Amino acid sequence: MPRILTLPAxxxxxxxxxxxxxxxxxxxxxxxxxxxxxxxxxxETLKVVQTVKVGERPRGIVLSKDGRFLYVCxxxxxxxxxxxxxxxxxxRRLPSGSDPERAALHPDGRRLYVANExxxxxxxxxxxxxxxxxxxxVGVEPEGMGLSPDGRYVVNTSETTNMAHVIDAGSGKIIAxxxxxxxxxxxxxxxxxxxxxxSSEIGGTLSLISAxxxxxxxxxxxxxxxxxxxxxxPVGMAFSADASKLFVTLGxxxxxxxxxxxxxxxxxxxxxxxxxxxxxxxxxGSKLYxxxxxxxxxxxxxxxxxxxTRSVPVGQAPWGVVVKP
Amino acid sequence: MAVLRPSGRxxxxxxxxxxxxxxxxxxxxxxxxLAIGYLALKLPRxxxxxxxxxxxxxxxxxxxxxxxxxxxxxxxxTGQRFTLEEHRTEAAEEVMPALRDMLxxxxxxxxxxxxxxMLLQAAAEPQAVLLNVGAPDDALRNEACRxxxxxxxxxxxxxxxxLAQYLAVKRWRNLFLAAGPGPGDRLYAxxxxxxAKKFGLRIVADKPWTHDPGAQRTDTGHMSIAAEAARFxxxxxxxxxxxxxxxxxxxxxxxxxxxxxxxxxxxxQGLVPTIWSPVHEQWGATQLQRRFRAQAGRxxxxxxxxxxxALRAIGEAAVRSQSTEPxxxxxxxxxxxxxxxxxxxxxxxxxxxxxxxxxxILLAGPRSLVSVSPQPGFQHRTSxxxxxxxxxxxxxxHAS
Numbered sequence: 217m218p219r220i221l222t223l224p225a226x227x228x229x230x231x232x233x234x235x236x237x238x239x240x241x242x243x244x245x246x247x248x249x250x251x252x253x254x255x256x257x258x259x260e261t262l263k264v265v266q267t268v269k270v271g272e273r274p275r276g277i278v279l280s281k282d283g284r285f286l287y288v289c290x291x292x293x294x295x296x297x298x299x300x301x302x303x304x305x306x307x308r309r310l311p312s313g314s315d316p317e318r319a320a321l322h323p324d325g326r327r328l329y330v331a332n333e334x335x336x337x338x339x340x341x342x343x344x345x346x347x348x349x350x351x352x353x354v355g356v357e358p359e360g361m362g363l364s365p366d367g368r369y370v371v372n373t374s375e376t377t378n379m380a381h382v383i384d385a386g387s388g389k390i391i392a393x394x395x396x397x398x399x400x401x402x403x404x405x406x407x408x409x410x411x412x413x414x415s416s417e418i419g420g421t422l423s424l425i426s427a428x429x430x431x432x433x434x435x436x437x438x439x440x441x442x443x444x445x446x447x448x449x450p451v452g453m454a455f456s457a458d459a460s461k462l463f464v465t466l467g468x469x470x471x472x473x474x475x476x477x478x479x480x481x482x483x484x485x486x487x488x489x490x491x492x493x494x495x496x497x498x499x500x501g502s503k504l505y506x507x508x509x510x511x512x513x514x515x516x517x518x519x520x521x522x523x524x525t526r527s528v529p530v531g532q533a534p535w536g537v538v539v540k541p
Numbered sequence: 542m543a544v545l546r547p548s549g550r551x552x553x554x555x556x557x558x559x560x561x562x563x564x565x566x567x568x569x570x571x572x573x574x575l576a577i578g579y580l581a582l583k584l585p586r587x588x589x590x591x592x593x594x595x596x597x598x599x600x601x602x603x604x605x606x607x608x609x610x611x612x613x614x615x616x617x618x619t620g621q622r623f624t625l626e627e628h629r630t631e632a633a634e635e636v637m638p639a640l641r642d643m644l645x646x647x648x649x650x651x652x653x654x655x656x657x658x659m660l661l662q663a664a665a666e667p668q669a670v671l672l673n674v675g676a677p678d679d680a681l682r683n684e685a686c687r688x689x690x691x692x693x694x695x696x697x698x699x700x701x702x703x704l705a706q707y708l709a710v711k712r713w714r715n716l717f718l719a720a721g722p723g724p725g726d727r728l729y730a731x732x733x734x735x736x737a738k739k740f741g742l743r744i745v746a747d748k749p750w751t752h753d754p755g756a757q758r759t760d761t762g763h764m765s766i767a768a769e770a771a772r773f774x775x776x777x778x779x780x781x782x783x784x785x786x787x788x789x790x791x792x793x794x795x796x797x798x799x800x801x802x803x804x805x806x807x808x809x810q811g812l813v814p815t816i817w818s819p820v821h822e823q824w825g826a827t828q829l830q831r832r833f834r835a836q837a838g839r840x841x842x843x844x845x846x847x848x849x850x851a852l853r854a855i856g857e858a859a860v861r862s863q864s865t866e867p868x869x870x871x872x873x874x875x876x877x878x879x880x881x882x883x884x885x886x887x888x889x890x891x892x893x894x895x896x897x898x899x900x901x902i903l904l905a906g907p908r909s910l911v912s913v914s915p916q917p918g919f920q921h922r923t924s925x926x927x928x929x930x931x932x933x934x935x936x937x938x939h940a941s
Contacts, residue, residue, distance in 0.1 A: 315828075334831055336614055356614045357828055375825065376853075376882070377615040378860070393618040395860065398882040399825075418882040444925050446887035446901075468886070 242499045243301070243540040245286055246507055246514060247274040248531025254288060254299060255530040259498065259539070262516065262528050266304045270297045276318035276361075277536040280343070281325035286538070287343065289316035289330065296330065296341065301540060311348050313339035318402075318536075320361035320370065322385060329370050331358040338372050338381075340388065350388045354381045362403030362412055364427070371412055373400035380414050380423075382430055392430035397421040404453045404462075406477070415450040415464060422450060422464065424480070436480050443469050452494035456519065457501025465492040465506060472506060472517065484522055488515035493534070499541035507534035574622035575865035577855055578643040578651035579605050579848070581629040581675070582636050582659060591794070601654045601674060602627060603837040604845030608852025610836075612859075619860050625852075637662060644668050649867040652693075652851040654844065657681055664690045670871050672854070674847035677725075679732060682895040682930070683937035691874065691896045693854065694847040695816055697729050699930035701736035703814040703902035703914035704784070704807055706928070709740045710916045713781035717746040717774065717804070719796065725788035729809060733784055745778040750785075750792060770799035777802070784808040811906075814914070817846030818905035823913075824886040850883055850898070857881045885913070887926060895938040899926040 242259035252274060256266035271290025274297075278287045286299040289312065296316060298308040312319075313332040316339075320329050327349065328341045338358055340350040355377025362371040363385070370383040373396070380403055382392040397419020405412040411433070414423045424434035438448045449467035455477070456463070462475040468491055474484040489508025492515070496505050504517040512534060516526040581601055597603070605625060612623040626648055628639040636655065640663050643651060649668055653660060654675035663671055664687040673681065673692045681687075682696050695703075708714070716737060720730035730747075737744050752769045774783065774796070783800060785808040787793035793810030805811065819830065819840035829849075833841040841849075854874065859865055862873035873879055880888040885901040892899055904912040915921075919928040931937070 334828055353617075355618060356611045357825070374615075375828075376611055377618065378857075378882075379615070379618060381618070390618075395619075398880055398888055418886075418888045419880070420888075446925065449886070 244496075244505055244514070245277060245279075245301075245538050245540065246530045246534045247277045247288060247536040248533060249273055249275055249509070249535045250533035251531045252290075253531050254286065255534070256304060257514070257528065257530070262526055264528075264530065267531065268299055268304050268306070270299065270306055271295055271309075275535045276316065276331075277538050278319050278321050278328070279538050279540055281321065281323075283540045285343075287319060287321070287328060289319050291315045291317055291333065296328065298343075308346065310341050310343060310346050311339075312341060313337055313348070313351065317359050318361050320363045322363055322370075323365070323367040327385070329361050329363070329372075331361050331372060333357050333359060336374070338370070338383065352383060352388050352390070354390070355379050355393075360400060360402040360414065362405050364405050364412070365407055365409045369427070371403040371405070371414075373403050373414055375399045375401060375417075378416075378419075380412075380425060394423075394425055394430055394432065396423040396425075396432070397435075401451045402453055404455070407455065407459045413453055413462065415453055417449045417451055417467065420445065420448050420450065422453075422462075422475070434480050436475055436482065438464075438466060438469075438473055438482055440466075440469055440471065440485055443471075452492070452506075454495050454497050454504065457497065463495055463497075463504055465495055467491060467493070470508075472504070474522070486517055486522065486524060488517070488524055489513045489527060494536050496537045496539045499539055505537050505539065507537045509533050509535060572616070572620045572622045573865040574624055575650070575855070575859050575867070575870060576624045576626060576646065576648045577609070577852065578640075578648040579625055579627045579629075579654075580636065580639055580643070580651055580663075581654035582633055582656065583629060583631055583654075585631060597837075597839055597842070599837070600842050601844040601848045602629060603833070603839075604841065604848035604850075605652055605852050607833055607836055607845075608849040608856065611849075612852060612856030615856060615860055619863070621859055621865050623852075623856060623859070623865075633659065640666060640669060647867075650855055650870065652848055654848070657685075660690060661685060661687070670867070672851040674844060674851050678728065679931070682897050686895050686938035686940045688896070688940045691854075691891060691898070693851045693898050694843070695900060695902060696897060696930050697732035698735065699897075699900075699902060700814040701729070701732040702739065702929045703904065704812070705733075705736035705740040705742055706914045706916040706919055707812075707814075707904050707912050708742055708782065708807075710918070714742050715745045715778075715780045715782075716742055717748075717777050717780040717783045718744050718786070719748055719750045719773070719783060720786040721750050721789070721792065723787075723789050723791075726786045726809075729786040729788055733786065733808070745780050748773065750787070752792065752795075766795045767799045770796050771801050774800040774802065774804075780804065782807055783811075785810050812911055813905050814902050815843050815905055816900070816902070817841060817843045818903050818910065820905050820908055820910050821884075821903055823910065824884050826884040829884050850881070850889075853883075854879075854881045854889075854898070892927070892933075894933045894936045895931060897930060899924060899929075901926065902929060 244257040246255040254268040271293030273292040276289040288297040296310040296312040297306045300307045315334040316330045317333040330339045338352040355374025357375035360373035380394045397416030399418035402415045422436040426433045447468045452465040464473045472486045490510035506515045514528045609625045653671045657676045657678040677697045785793040797806040858870045858873040915925045
């Protein structure tokens with residue numbers, strides 16, 4: 217999961233102020249599901265500067281709070297690899313439970329919540345001590361993991377149960393189960409902590425859920441002229457720096473939708489690479505990076521111009537992306 | 542959309558939302574249960590054509606059991622339980638008594654792996670709602686359709702349309718059709734002829750295969766098969782691909798690599814249009830394949846997939862309708878709101894004109910997924926999935 221999504225909005229806004237005049241080079245990290253590597257790109261030159269070998273089938277990636285480490289869910293190796301972001305080596309391996317797909321880091325920087333896709337569990341891992349703190353039973357094929365900005369709630373989505381499970385981070389107990397569209401894959405809290413969004417890949421919709429009563433308070437669906445409904449499969453989500461826009465990847469529709477958060481209207485469709493999975497905002501908030509699983513590249517979107525400016529080849533089947541300022 | 546909360550009290554929300562208790566052991570035991578039946582007639586099989594795939598004795602059942610498990614996991618959060626009553630027999634005369642026994646216990650939703658004639662007998666019981674997982678017959682979706690008979694597995698027309706679309710895209714337009722002697726073989730060949738017409742392909746040779754394949758285990762058996770296949774395909778008008786119709790998996794493998802002209806084989810063997818294949822790993826299918834293998838100790842077959850999907854369809858209807866009462870679950874299965882995910886990248890739902898589950902069809906080689914139909918470019922007003930099989934304008938079903 218792109219760590220940048222759960223960074224406090226303040227940091228994003230601070231970054232946004234730097235926009236325009238040669239923001240300092242950031243580092244972009246991409247997990248390549250098929251060749252078991254992380255591609256590391258220089259944010260200014262957009263060149264791959266490192267390729268880090270990790271465990272098998274890396275998908276979800278998360279930055280540590282201080283940015284020194286990258287946590288990599290290596291699904292087929294049943295572990296989380298810890299990559300040092302200066303030496304670009306795997307320095308530790310964390311237990312993760314079976315088949316970790318996505319993970320989210322608690323604001324305390326210690327508790328990593330890992331979705332175990334083939335075990336119907338969310339595993340809570342202490343990243344400092346390298347031990348499992350808790351296993352929380354959830355629905356079938358857990359995937360999406362979203363931490364509320366204040367760290368009180370963890371939202372997990374289960375793909376075959378079609379629910380968002382709201383977990384109290386303090387007790388590890390499920391406090392609400394919200395039925396959403398088919399195959400929910402990602403949960404993202406608004407920076408204000410009042411609501412969270414869930415993308416449903418097969419349902420083809422977004423659900424907006426209120427933290428007051430855990431009710432669905434809104435829904436967004438998509439249509440693209442000339443694209444079959446079945447090909448519109450929302451998965452990855454990221455907010456713009458001011459949180460006024462939500463960017464949503466639409467999978468085999470090869471597009472990123474731009475949703476106005478206030479009106480919930482779909483404003484634009486941006487054509488990116490093939491089978492777009494996930495996305496992350498640049499540190500200055502001016503660009504979006506998307507991972508395109510079939511065309512094996514990263515699309516760079518200029519947010520102000522609302523167009524794709526670059527396509528950068530990375531490894532095979534790129535999936536997750538995070539940005540380190 | 543429903544919100545489920547652990548408050549223990551039930552509250553009706555705006556769009557039919559219910560709050561339900563979170564799973565405690567006591568609550569789970571008291572939770573209302575939906576009983577589902579599984580009824581199968583398994584005639585003893587002849588020797589398989591290859592030793593590498595011995596026919597599993599629990600084919601279908603294992604799929605249903607995994608579906609039940611998936612429903613149960615979800616049920617923990619919705620306060621619902623699901624049970625499965627299994628009845629599998631080799632004696633045709635046991636089928637109807639077993640069905641009546643289930644109905645007598647209030648089990649109305651029944652997953653049925655039965656041949657077409659037995660399905661129609663079963664559907665004559667007005668209380669029964671059958672989910673067909675074993676009979677691909679087009680007649681059951683047309684002139685012989687029944688309102689209380691749903692079809693989870695694709696019809697032969699859907700399979701052959703899926704293959705024909707792919708051949709049209711490849712521009713492999715000239716077909717040599719070889720049909721076996723079994724009744725299923727003949728119906729498959731008939732479906733292939735219709736599919737060829739529908740998608741602009743030509744059948745340039747259409748021959749019955751009559752050779753007895755029994756010789757393959759004798760020493761030098763391969764020689765007689767090779768000679769037979771060469772003779773069978775010799776002098777055929779120019780064709781692009783040989784389509785075999787051998788549903789019993791008896792001789793279809795005997796033609797590949799042995800034709801006089803070098804031509805690929807498709808149909809019931811070779812490149813196979815199918816609901817499911819062990820080679821399928823896209824759209825999260827890897828997860829289902831793994832869960833199935835961990836449970837059953839073998840790969841998931843098309844019948845297992847259909848049975849799994851039948852259980853999931855019932856589970857999904859129960860969760861969304863917030864009910865374990867058969868009437869309400871059945872009503873939801875029929876409603877336009879119903880949809881279920883089946884690891885093929887599209888939501889699946891029942892066609893209201895013939896109760897057939899619309900679904901993508903895999904085109905699978907022995908060790909790789911070749912394609913998935915509908916093929917891009919075959920457009921449809923409402924759902925591209927309806928380019929496969931009998932569409933609303935051409936249906937002969939008038940019962941639904």
